[in-house]
Amino acid sequence: MIAFVIYKFIVCVIVFGLSLAVAAYSTWWERKLSALLQDRVGPNRAGPFGLLQPLADGGKMFFKEEIIPNVSNRFLFVLGPSLFMLTALMTGSVIPWGKSFTTDSGSTYSFQITDINIGVLYLFGVVSIGVYGIMIGGWASNNKYALLGAIRASSQMISYEVAMGISVIALIITSGGTLSLSEIVEQQDAGVANIVWQPLGFLIFFICALAETNRAPFDLPECESELVGGYHTEYSSMKLGLFLFAEYINMFISSAIMAAFYFGGYNFPWAHEFYQWIGLHDGSVWISIIGFGAFFTKICIFISVFMWVRWTLPRFRYDQLMHLGWKILLPLSLLNLAITVVVEYFRGNIHF
Amino acid sequence: MLTALLIGFPLLASLLVFFIKGNAARNLALGFSVIEFILSLVAFVMYKNDHSCCQLRFDHAWVQSLGIHFSVGLDGISLLLVLLTTFLVPLIILSSYKNEYANPSSFYGLILLMQMALVGVFVANDGFLFYVFWELALIPIYFICLLWGGDHRASITFKFFIYTFFGSLFMLVGLIYVYNHTNADGLKSWAFQDLYNAGKSLTENQQSVVFWLIFIAFAVKMPIFPFHTWQPDTYVNAPTQGTMLLSGIMLKMGTFGVMKWLLPIVPLGLAQWGNTVMCLSVIGVVYASCIAIVQKDYKRLIAYSSIAHVGLISAGIFSATQQGLQGAVMQMLAHGVNVVGLFLIADILIRHTGTRHLDKLGGIRGMNGNFAVLFLIILLGSVALPLTNGFIGEFLLINGIYQYGAWFGAFAGLSVILGAVYMLRSYQSIMLGDRKDNNVVFGPLASTDKAILIIICGVIIAFGVYPKPLNDLAEEGVKLLLTNIK
Amino acid sequence: MINGISINYYLLLSTVLFIIGAIGVMARRNSIIIFMCIELMLNAVNLLLVAFSTLHHDASGQVFVFFIMAVAAAEVAVGLAILSMIYRNVKSIDTNLLSNLKN
Amino acid sequence: MKGLLIISGLGVLAMLAEIFKFKKLLLPIVLLGIVVAYALNFMEWTHDYSISYFTNMIAFDRMGIAFSGIILATAFFWFILANDYFEEDSNVVDHFALVLFALVGALMLTAFTNMTTLFLGIEIMSIPLYVLAASQKKDIRSNEAGFKYLIMGSFASGFLLFGIALIYGASGSFDLAQITSYITTHASGMPMFFYVGVIMILVAMCFKVSAAPFHFWAPDVYEGSPTLITALMSTVVKTAAFAAIMRLFLVGFSGVSEVWTGVLAGIIALSLIIANFSAAMQTNVKRMLAYSSISHAAFMLMVVLANIRNNISVDAILYYSLAYSIGSIAAFGVVYNVTKNGNENLNAFNGLAKRNPGMALCMTIAMLSLAGIPVTSGFFAKYFVFTTMIGTSHKWLLILAVITSAVGAYYYLKVIIAMYFKKLDTPEPVQIERSNMMVITLTSVIVIAIGIVPGIIAEIFRF
Amino acid sequence: MLGYTITQWLFGILSFLAIMFALMVVFSRNPVNSVLYLVMTFFCIAGHYLLLNAQFLAVVHIVVYAGAIMVLFLFVIMLMDLNQDSEPQRTMVTKIIAGVAGGLMLFVLVGSLKGTEQLNLSSYGSSQIGTVKNLGKVLFSEFLFPFEIASVLLLAAMVGAIMIGKKDIK
Amino acid sequence: MQLTNRSKVVSNKVQSGMESMYLPAILKGMMITASHIFKRRPTIRYPEQTRKLSAVYRGLHVLKRDEKGAERCTACGLCALACPAEAITMENAERQKGEESLYREEKYAKVYEINMLRCIFCGLCEEACPKEAIFLTDRIVDTEYEREDFIYGKDKLVEKIDKRIDVSKRQTLEVAEFKKIPGIKHNAVWEGNRIDRKIN
Structure with a gap:
């Protein structure tokens, strides 16, 4: 029992630490990748290849002067970024990071903070609360740009949640009707990854994920040409840092979810053959770690794709954004759902 | 079938009249009403005065499941009242020939509709049907008063309507209450016999409640003393024909209702409350007479006299004696005829002189002797001089009331004296004395007016001298009624 | 999980919440807050239904809650649309200003 | 049931009209659809007493079908009446769809057998009406009416739900039949909160039919809403709500009548007094009709109060609904056309008899019917109610009803007086569409016709 | 702890918080604060759902109420810029009446609970009713008709909201 | 009237189904950006690396x-006078006895300041100077923290006596010859809006 608690505690710490670290290094990679895509060099002064840049940025954030607008609601002003960060971190808790392993004493540990049977819903729940951080922050700033940014952010997030949810329903049907993330990943172990059955669903999910994380080309909430800094115009110092950080954490988590949902999570092609080849038996902790490595690689690829998209595509106009969300993605996702039902019926996975 | 025809014919006639334009309407209406009178005479002839109820019956189920029937028939009393109605309506229509009414087709149509409803009230043998006709009678008169009435017609007609409607809703409740206790072969029934039986089966307390529920409607309609306040104003403000209808016939609806739909249903209620009602009636008689004495407006005077008369009639009815009831019936007929005459006179006065104010009138006898004679006959009829039609009724009434209670009789007798006082005083003031400035010329009467007055005077004298046919009918009807009450 | 708690406590709790909501509806002027108080009332009902559902070991109570949620969402959508329309017209949503209809 | 499905289908179809450009055809299609729904509804009449659908969620028994019939008939007339109303509005399609959806809810209320369907029915009926009440976007009064209606409606829903929850808590089921059997089997040992639940449902339903003291929203809403929507509210909605109350209290909670009759009697008494006396003081016609509808609600509630479930009582409420609905349609049809210029005061009717004698006559008939004067159908409606009530222990209510009816006659007659006796300086005839005139005439004729032969309703809806 | 089980502690704390926040919703001057308190209340209620073994409902509750409905509220408040506490207060009388009415209702309702026998909730046998699978089964068998007809409700609400929300082109 | 032939006619043609999906276009765009990863970076990592300056670079x-x-x-x-940015100010003074070794002629600049924030390094001052006194060099203006520090006085501008700066590359023969032409104000031959440099 105690061991279990300690283990869970450690996993928690690792996941949160990982989230933060990945977020931090995402900023570095963002800059590096954007430089690469634009024939530049990118950060290269702090440490080799500029690897210490995130630390420097963080330090700078901490030591910047903290400015809280006079007429704003102080409490809410502080609450906004904290909430945003909190919800961003909370999403990580249901993601299965690796195969569960068995110790010699026979007890099984999973590479996951908690495996609740309605993990998908949990994700949606937490994501839907995430809006509050932005809205409260934007509103409490008492700045019209911030307010407009916040309103844009929230309406955008709410709009795209719909299509996202429906595409996930299709996914759930494909993966045998479970809402548990670990089971969704597990059932891709034996067969093929869900992307094969859900290409359209993935596309929709991906686009929605971009919108949900306020990433380009859907970064209207913070589009500097119109709204100065968007919802965090009035923020400075570490509170601004929290917003930026949380955004990268969101990106990390949504990449992880995409990898888990559509690309088999910690599974990879011919994994079993590979494990046999190097002589690992089921339940070994190394399998978990290798799986985690595979998973992490996928995540990194997705993060890179996120960035790649950002530095390629121009920003949408607001009406185009809504048009895309409601008039294209929503019908498409419904279509996808319908197709999925038909396909799964013929595959024999669902019965009426 | 004939009885149903008596109802149906005026209805059809009125519908027809509604769509006739101009003065043809009134001629047509007159013609129809005369035909209706002839029809009723036919009924009178066909009626066998043999103490059997409900001759010339017509019965057809209306709402089967609720025991509502379209059931009509005649007994002595209703036949008399039907005759009165059909007799008066042509006269009333004729009396309007001198008045130009806007939209005449509606006016005469409504009068005929009114006739239909009144006949319906008198011949209905089904409680529900009775109530429907009772309410239905209200609508045409409401419109007649409202559309062609005097200056304050809107508010006064309103008062009239609300009063009577109010009362009749109570009656409905009372009747439904009794109806709920009926049992005709396991079903509920609205037939009056069933209602009588059901009413008698109620306990005394229940009967008193029902008594008051139903009585209020009739009391308002008649009107009896505390419920009378709508009446003088309405009489004064209604057009003359409306007033004639109201006083000549509608008033009888109330008294008739008491006879046919109250007394037989709740004999115990009568026993308990009869005294009270008698008191009220007698108070009404004296009170109205006293007020009539001081009236300056002739029409208003007649209105109060009408209250006094009806008080007497109701006292007679509630005495529940053969004489009292028979007198009431006779007096109803006489009063109906007389009061129409009186109102016509009021109308003639205003047409010729422009006023009804007693102080401003005088010396008309000198200008138009015929008129004075006719007026006098009618007036004497209404003060119940022997050999006029009023006498027999009033005599029987006072007799009946005296049988019920000597004091009541005494006060009722007082009414005769008081009646003579105000009537003669009005005659004196109008016909005798000096001429007043404003009525320099009182030309000859219009032929129609003259005709009506002559007819009325004829009737007054004829039935004063030879009341037997009517009296026989009334006697048999009342006997029948008394068997139901006991 | 819930062993040992009487249903009466849940009854009490949701009643209190319900009444707080009702008082809010009656006592506040701001339309939005009135609206929120109605939501609070509905949630009190939801809580009660779930408690009873657990008591009876019957899922239909929980299913009913779904319908309440759907209806609440629909009502809010319509209500806020009306509110924003009112706001467009009068630039205020105090129920006070909404007294063009005489009482 | 088929009727319900057809009406839902029509609602969806209406929404497609904009896209596929058959707006002009929409009204005929809807009318036809209603007729078909009507017919199909009555096809089920031949079946046994109750056919239930979807595991006892909804059952169109004869009572349900009869009430649906009234609702559909009223809706039919309403749609014809609304012809030009739809034409002048830019959101025609949405209006059609919303009204049809409201009808779906109303039909559900006539036939629910489960608390879920009751609740959903009420909401499906109400939500479109909230919108419709507020549909005059530029008119702040309309907006306000919509919002008030919404707030009060949701507030009432809260009570309804709390009641349902409590009853569920006691009986463990949402099914009406099971609740009824629970009442009979647990006659003595029911927890107290079950009764509270019943009372709360009663209160909520009284909110919905706007019985005093839960009526305060009604005049405002009726006044502010577009006239035709008010007509819809006071006919279809009322009828449906009464069908629901009837089923709930005469079928479901009949066994605990000792709990709710007292409360109901109080509500009725208050409604009668407040409604009639307030109505008498109104100068706005729509407001007056609102109060009048409250008093009619009280009358219909009396039948429920009598708590006698037999042919007579069902007939009574059925007949009352029909008479009231048809009469109201006639009245509102006239009011709608007369108040088109924006003047909703009583003086808008001045001299109508001169200007439009036909319309004045119809209005007269409608008013007489609402006042309950023979031989209009309103009279028989009242008569049936009295008959039902007289056998109960609440006779005092009857007396009150009689007194207040007389007051009622007063304000209905005010309209008639205005039409016939008040002068108008510029007597210009009110423009009225042929179709509107047709509806008004037809409904007036029906009012008279079913007044002359009231038995026909009982004969048609023989139970 | 003090003779209470953890469940009882949780229940107590959650209840206390729920009522506290609910009161704050009513008494808070600023609508935005009200919204946030209401969200907190919803979280407490969701906590109760978890206690009652209705996990699925708890999450749906959060998604629907906190995630959608309340965001909508916040949205509208922000759009209308109701930052100022400009709300005119109701008269004291109205407030008192509201309070008294509410108190009476509370009194009656609580009074009605008095006679009720103490029924203890137990998770035995109820742990599976709140699962998605079970709820889905019930929803799509017994409650199929309401489920289907709820689509009409949502459709109507959608049409209505759009009709009201959109600007007239005229 | 067509001014240039660079104008393009914008078409409003309806997009084909494939085009309206945008996906191929998006992928194409992404490929373009991705291809840049493998391009040579033109970045010069100053100060470790410096760019080669040309001989006529106009610096400090x-x-x-x-x-x-x-x-x-x-x-x-x-x-x-010649400075288009009006970056130069000066104050003159008369040469005193004993200062002959410091100043070449009787008058000298007591204060000579160039505001480097204003200067656009056009080199007109150099061309204007009749005394071959001011030249632009290939040195770079240092960065400073204060604005005042960018106003270079004589202390920074005058070359150190022991650290002479070679401007021979700028003093091309051509220029020197040009300046020696008598009778021509070598800096002020304006024709129209252009300086005619080609005398010979």
Whole structure:
């Protein structure tokens, strides 16, 4: 029992630490990748290849002067970024990071903070609360740009949640009707990854994920040409840092979810053959770690794709954004759902 | 079938009249009403005065499941009242020939509709049907008063309507209450016999409640003393024909209702409350007479006299004696005829002189002797001089009331004296004395007016001298009624 | 999980919440807050239904809650649309200003 | 049931009209659809007493079908009446769809057998009406009416739900039949909160039919809403709500009548007094009709109060609904056309008899019917109610009803007086569409016709 | 702890918080604060759902109420810029009446609970009713008709909201 | 009227199904950006690497001394006049006895300041100078923290006596010859809006 608690505690710490670290290094990679895509060099002064840049940025954030607008609601002003960060971190808790392993004493540990049977819903729940951080922050700033940014952010997030949810329903049907993330990943172990059955669903999910994380080309909430800094115009110092950080954490988590949902999570092609080849038996902790490595690689690829998209595509106009969300993605996702039902019926996975 | 025809014919006639334009309407209406009178005479002839109820019956189920029937028939009393109605309506229509009414087709149509409803009230043998006709009678008169009435017609007609409607809703409740206790072969029934039986089966307390529920409607309609306040104003403000209808016939609806739909249903209620009602009636008689004495407006005077008369009639009815009831019936007929005459006179006065104010009138006898004679006959009829039609009724009434209670009789007798006082005083003031400035010329009467007055005077004298046919009918009807009450 | 708690406590709790909501509806002027108080009332009902559902070991109570949620969402959508329309017209949503209809 | 499905289908179809450009055809299609729904509804009449659908969620028994019939008939007339109303509005399609959806809810209320369907029915009926009440976007009064209606409606829903929850808590089921059997089997040992639940449902339903003291929203809403929507509210909605109350209290909670009759009697008494006396003081016609509808609600509630479930009582409420609905349609049809210029005061009717004698006559008939004067159908409606009530222990209510009816006659007659006796300086005839005139005439004729032969309703809806 | 089980502690704390926040919703001057308190209340209620073994409902509750409905509220408040506490207060009388009415209702309702026998909730046998699978089964068998007809409700609400929300082109 | 032939006619043609899906276009765009990863970076990592400057690079100014070490500038003000950015100010003074070795002629610039924030390094001052006193060099203006520090006085502009700056590359023969032409104000031959440099 105690061991279990300690283990869970450690996993928690690792996941949160990982989230933060990945977020931090995402900023570095963002800059590096954007430089690469634009024939530049990118950060290269702090440490080799500029690897210490995130630390420097963080330090700078901490030591910047903290400015809280006079007429704003102080409490809410502080609450906004904290909430945003909190919800961003909370999403990580249901993601299965690796195969569960068995110790010699026979007890099984999973590479996951908690495996609740309605993990998908949990994700949606937490994501839907995430809006509050932005809205409260934007509103409490008492700045019209911030307010407009916040309103844009929230309406955008709410709009795209719909299509996202429906595409996930299709996914759930494909993966045998479970809402548990670990089971969704597990059932891709034996067969093929869900992307094969859900290409359209993935596309929709991906686009929605971009919108949900306020990433380009859907970064209207913070589009500097119109709204100065968007919802965090009035923020400075570490509170601004929290917003930026949380955004990268969101990106990390949504990449992880995409990898888990559509690309088999910690599974990879011919994994079993590979494990046999190097002589690992089921339940070994190394399998978990290798799986985690595979998973992490996928995540990194997705993060890179996120960035790649950002530095390629121009920003949408607001009406185009809504048009895309409601008039294209929503019908498409419904279509996808319908197709999925038909396909799964013929595959024999669902019965009426 | 004939009885149903008596109802149906005026209805059809009125519908027809509604769509006739101009003065043809009134001629047509007159013609129809005369035909209706002839029809009723036919009924009178066909009626066998043999103490059997409900001759010339017509019965057809209306709402089967609720025991509502379209059931009509005649007994002595209703036949008399039907005759009165059909007799008066042509006269009333004729009396309007001198008045130009806007939209005449509606006016005469409504009068005929009114006739239909009144006949319906008198011949209905089904409680529900009775109530429907009772309410239905209200609508045409409401419109007649409202559309062609005097200056304050809107508010006064309103008062009239609300009063009577109010009362009749109570009656409905009372009747439904009794109806709920009926049992005709396991079903509920609205037939009056069933209602009588059901009413008698109620306990005394229940009967008193029902008594008051139903009585209020009739009391308002008649009107009896505390419920009378709508009446003088309405009489004064209604057009003359409306007033004639109201006083000549509608008033009888109330008294008739008491006879046919109250007394037989709740004999115990009568026993308990009869005294009270008698008191009220007698108070009404004296009170109205006293007020009539001081009236300056002739029409208003007649209105109060009408209250006094009806008080007497109701006292007679509630005495529940053969004489009292028979007198009431006779007096109803006489009063109906007389009061129409009186109102016509009021109308003639205003047409010729422009006023009804007693102080401003005088010396008309000198200008138009015929008129004075006719007026006098009618007036004497209404003060119940022997050999006029009023006498027999009033005599029987006072007799009946005296049988019920000597004091009541005494006060009722007082009414005769008081009646003579105000009537003669009005005659004196109008016909005798000096001429007043404003009525320099009182030309000859219009032929129609003259005709009506002559007819009325004829009737007054004829039935004063030879009341037997009517009296026989009334006697048999009342006997029948008394068997139901006991 | 819930062993040992009487249903009466849940009854009490949701009643209190319900009444707080009702008082809010009656006592506040701001339309939005009135609206929120109605939501609070509905949630009190939801809580009660779930408690009873657990008591009876019957899922239909929980299913009913779904319908309440759907209806609440629909009502809010319509209500806020009306509110924003009112706001467009009068630039205020105090129920006070909404007294063009005489009482 | 088929009727319900057809009406839902029509609602969806209406929404497609904009896209596929058959707006002009929409009204005929809807009318036809209603007729078909009507017919199909009555096809089920031949079946046994109750056919239930979807595991006892909804059952169109004869009572349900009869009430649906009234609702559909009223809706039919309403749609014809609304012809030009739809034409002048830019959101025609949405209006059609919303009204049809409201009808779906109303039909559900006539036939629910489960608390879920009751609740959903009420909401499906109400939500479109909230919108419709507020549909005059530029008119702040309309907006306000919509919002008030919404707030009060949701507030009432809260009570309804709390009641349902409590009853569920006691009986463990949402099914009406099971609740009824629970009442009979647990006659003595029911927890107290079950009764509270019943009372709360009663209160909520009284909110919905706007019985005093839960009526305060009604005049405002009726006044502010577009006239035709008010007509819809006071006919279809009322009828449906009464069908629901009837089923709930005469079928479901009949066994605990000792709990709710007292409360109901109080509500009725208050409604009668407040409604009639307030109505008498109104100068706005729509407001007056609102109060009048409250008093009619009280009358219909009396039948429920009598708590006698037999042919007579069902007939009574059925007949009352029909008479009231048809009469109201006639009245509102006239009011709608007369108040088109924006003047909703009583003086808008001045001299109508001169200007439009036909319309004045119809209005007269409608008013007489609402006042309950023979031989209009309103009279028989009242008569049936009295008959039902007289056998109960609440006779005092009857007396009150009689007194207040007389007051009622007063304000209905005010309209008639205005039409016939008040002068108008510029007597210009009110423009009225042929179709509107047709509806008004037809409904007036029906009012008279079913007044002359009231038995026909009982004969048609023989139970 | 003090003779209470953890469940009882949780229940107590959650209840206390729920009522506290609910009161704050009513008494808070600023609508935005009200919204946030209401969200907190919803979280407490969701906590109760978890206690009652209705996990699925708890999450749906959060998604629907906190995630959608309340965001909508916040949205509208922000759009209308109701930052100022400009709300005119109701008269004291109205407030008192509201309070008294509410108190009476509370009194009656609580009074009605008095006679009720103490029924203890137990998770035995109820742990599976709140699962998605079970709820889905019930929803799509017994409650199929309401489920289907709820689509009409949502459709109507959608049409209505759009009709009201959109600007007239005229 | 067509001014240039660079104008393009914008078409409003309806997109084909494939085009309206945008996906191929998006992928194409992404491929373009991705291809840039493998392109050579043009970045010069100053200060480790520096760019090669051309001989005529116009950098920081220098006030030259003559062969004997005396300042050439006589504060005639032509440079300030020529300066389009009005970056140059000066104050003259008369040479005192005993200062012959410091200043070449009787008048000299007591104060000579160039505001480097204003200067656009056009080199007109250099061209204007009749005394061969001011030249632009290939040195770069240092960064400073304060604005005042960018106003370079004589202390920074005049070349150090022991650290002479070679401006021979700028003093091309051509220029020198040009300036020696008598009778021509070498800096002010304006024709229209262009300086005619080609005398020969």
